Amino acid sequence: MYDAKGRAPRDRVIEQHIPLVKKLAYQLKARLPANVEVDDLIQAGTIGLLDAMSRYEATQNAQFETYAVQRIRGAMLDELRSQDWLPRSVRQNMRQIEAALGELQQELLRAPSEAEIAARLQLSLEDYQQKLNDGAGHQLVYFDDFKSAGDDGHDHFLDRHCQDSSHDPLQLLLQDGFREALIEAIDALPEREKLLMGLYYEQELNLKEIGAVLGVTESRVSQLHSQAVARLRNHLRRQEWTGAV
Structure with a gap:
């Protein structure tokens, strides 16, 4: 009818x-x-x-x-x-960077510099920056983060917080507590990376436009973005985010 x-x-x-x-x-x-x-x-x-x-x-x-x-x-x-197309090897490299960031953050009680991160990874600064370039597209949240902890030997730090969301990643992302925790993590970034994230996610400028604002190349913006995302993921893990700030 x-x-x-x-x-x-x-x-x-x-x-x-x-x-x-x-x-x-x-x-x-x-x-x-x-x-x-x-x-x-x-x-x-x-x-x-x-x-x-x-x-x-x-x-x-x-x-x-x-x-x-x-x-x-x-x-x-x-x-x-x-859309989660980042190669496994690149994801593993970024996890190593996150781990180095976490160790240095605890030791130095401040955000470590690129040179310090490279040294911890036993890489030259150039090789470290190349890994950041390779990690372009690294995301704050992956579906792998919601696997049961230990499935592949990695700590899926967001999985611990799905209990109150019936194991629904979407519900976790929509929680106000997660948003507040993320804002806190962004606020803890070094000033240059904080500005970059604001230009990229709030102002929706592309990498070339951000490069013009910061006075650096598009490739350099990509490096800084990958590093900023690694810092944010490390911050959330280090604070053992529980859905309440």
């Missing part, structure tokens, strides 16, 4: 719930790196909505919208997982 506008019931349900898809997409986008496109999240969420429509049974205890939210979120998380 069609309505007065010639729409099938399926089309009416989609039209009714598209605002929900967009709301969830923009909420998630606000907590993700600038390279994540909200349109991709909306498209993935729409697929999740269609999946919910095909699977939902009116006899289920959950209301359709509650059920649909779960499917929409799951589809968006799958989309983010598909």
